[in-house]
Amino acid sequence: MTVNILFAAHADRWATYETPLNTAFEAKGIAAHLSCDFAPADVDYIVYAPNSPLQDFTPYTRAKAVLNLWAGVEGAVKNPTLKIPLARMVDPGMTKSMTEWVAGHVMRYHLGMDRHIVNPDQAWAPHTPPLASERGVCILGMGALGSAVAATLTGLGFHVNGWNRSARDVPGVTMQHGTDGLSTALKTAEILILLLPDTPATQNTLDAQALAQLPKGAFVINPGRGPLIDDDALLEALDQGRVAGATLDVFRVEPLSQEHPFWAHPKVTVTPHVAAETRPVTAAEVIAENIRRGEAGEPFLHLVDRSSGY
Numbered sequence: 383m384t385v386n387i388l389f390a391a392h393a394d395r396w397a398t399y400e401t402p403l404n405t406a407f408e409a410k411g412i413a414a415h416l417s418c419d420f421a422p423a424d425v426d427y428i429v430y431a432p433n434s435p436l437q438d439f440t441p442y443t444r445a446k447a448v449l450n451l452w453a454g455v456e457g458a459v460k461n462p463t464l465k466i467p468l469a470r471m472v473d474p475g476m477t478k479s480m481t482e483w484v485a486g487h488v489m490r491y492h493l494g495m496d497r498h499i500v501n502p503d504q505a506w507a508p509h510t511p512p513l514a515s516e517r518g519v520c521i522l523g524m525g526a527l528g529s530a531v532a533a534t535l536t537g538l539g540f541h542v543n544g545w546n547r548s549a550r551d552v553p554g555v556t557m558q559h560g561t562d563g564l565s566t567a568l569k570t571a572e573i574l575i576l577l578l579p580d581t582p583a584t585q586n587t588l589d590a591q592a593l594a595q596l597p598k599g600a601f602v603i604n605p606g607r608g609p610l611i612d613d614d615a616l617l618e619a620l621d622q623g624r625v626a627g628a629t630l631d632v633f634r635v636e637p638l639s640q641e642h643p644f645w646a647h648p649k650v651t652v653t654p655h656v657a658a659e660t661r662p663v664t665a666a667e668v669i670a671e672n673i674r675r676g677e678a679g680e681p682f683l684h685l686v687d688r689s690s691g692y
């Protein structure tokens with residue numbers, strides 16, 4: 383039987399995803415009709431971007447699951463009309479992208495690259511950075527992305543500390559969890575990486591109190607979500623020299639407004655939410671596998687827990 387799969391994302395995404403999705407459905411032996419346009423009552427699965435025009439799921443009475451194209455689901459979990467299973471995206475291509483992006487920005491701070499790249503006085507000022515094994519890196523959020531980043535950084539020799547909601551062992555990483563574990567984790571963070579989801583419990587994780595617990599001169603890298611950081615507290619910590627630099631990929635409001643002080647701050651690097659885009663070919667394979675599971679009556683992968691919001 384043919385399954386009707388609605389592609390509900392911004393129109394410009396259709397050209398990128400149509401062929402990879404159809405190829406992945408065929409590879410899984412799924413007889414699929416993929417379209418941006420169905421009568422709602424005929425739809426079996428919804429491939430979804432939370433910024434798409436589809437916001438009312440009520441008429442999709444036959445749909446078995448919403449398969450999110452993004453890792454972050456804060457825009458979908460709050461939708462009261464979305465009551466069927468919601469799977470978030472865990473895409474090997476996206477994960478590789480995130481590990482590369484984070485590793486690059488960690489190495490920039492670790493090696494002190496800026497002092498040679500931005501050197502208008504042509505100063506001949508050699509300095510020897512510590513080895514990675516002498517540098518404490520901390521990752522808040524040790525899920526699909528945080529764990530992969532940790533594996534890359536431990537591979538480079540860094541001493542990696544991780545923090546999660548629940549207790550978990552991760553090989554090669556010193557793990558903390560829960561509210562008590564946060565202080566211990568922050569104290570190790572010469573370079574701090576935020577890879578938490580945006581939920582009511584994670585908002586302002588990096589507030590003034592948390593920033594005060596970082597080693598003096600720490601660096602902050604945020605490819606997670608904007609609301610994880612209290613912007614004013616971070617700016618104050620940068621101005622006081624407690625935090626030496628910050629690379630921010632995500633913001634409370636995107637695009638970041640031209641007036642926001644992050645743009646002009648000499649210690650802040652702004653990147654426009656580019657750390658890890660979903661990669662159509664690898665993501666299509668994940669979506670096809672979830673549809674195969676749905677049709678076989680097997681549990682979906684990467685289901686979102688509505689009560690925790692991720």
Ligand code: NAP
Pocket residue numbers: 453454455471472476522523524525526527528545546547548549560577578579580581583584605606607631632655656657658659692
């Ligand atoms: P994930 O697999 O769901 O992992 C989330 C991690 O955060 C889990 O380890 C979880 O701990 C931890 N966590 C959640 N709430 C917490 C809390 N209150 N206290 C402590 N730890 C908490 O998510 P992911 O795939 O790694 O993605 C993480 C986030 O990255 C996404 O939500 C998205 O916001 C962001 N992202 C950004 C980009 C970009 O381009 N900038 C791209 C992709 C994703 P437990 O394991 O104990 O539950």
